[in-house]
Amino acid sequence: MQSQSSIQSSWLRTYYFTRAIFSVAWVAAAILFSAQANFTVLLLVIYPAWDALANLVDARVNGGLKANPSQALNVAVSTITTLAVVAAVGNSMHAVLAVFGVWAIFSGLLQLNTGIKRWRSYGAQWPMILSGGQSALAGGFMISQSIGSAAPTILDIAPYAAFGAFYFLLSAIWLVVTAYRKAVA
Secondary structure, eight states, X not given: OOOHHHHHHHHHHHHHHHHHHHHHHHHHHHHHTTTOHHHHHHHHHHHHHHHHHHHHHHHHHTTOTTTOHHHHHHHHHHHHHHHHHHHHHTTOHHHHHHHHHHHXXXXXXXXXXXXXXXXXXXXXOHHHHHHHHHHHHHHHHHHHHHTSSSOOOXXXXXXXXXXXXXXXXXXXXXXXXXXXXXXXX
């Protein structure tokens, strides 16, 4: 019979792999369909909505929203961001990039907090901690780009999602290796 810690670690591996696959697919779609305005709008709305849903499911699996306040807040921030993207899309891509920048800062800091909290229980959270910090920095960069004269596109957001995919994949692999080492020991 598996221990609760083992079950949670297994969940995190699956969760991180799922998040990585989604992000890779999103980046690929953003690149392939960047010239198609309607599909681009859909992708821009889906990305923070997916983050809200993923954080909600993960928090529920790990004791609920009350037990995971940083994820509960991340669900709220990502939901508000989804609505803000819907509103900003009609305005300009400069506004959309600014919304993504603000979201990247908040969600990155919340992810950083979640990674630090999980480190105590599961270890192997350094990629999530790095990802959270880098997300916050990327958010600042996106905001600075949003006030520039060059017209932003979804391709200005794709590298952010690609780095997220990298960190989720790295975390998943790290947990797989850790579980394998424990099983062999």
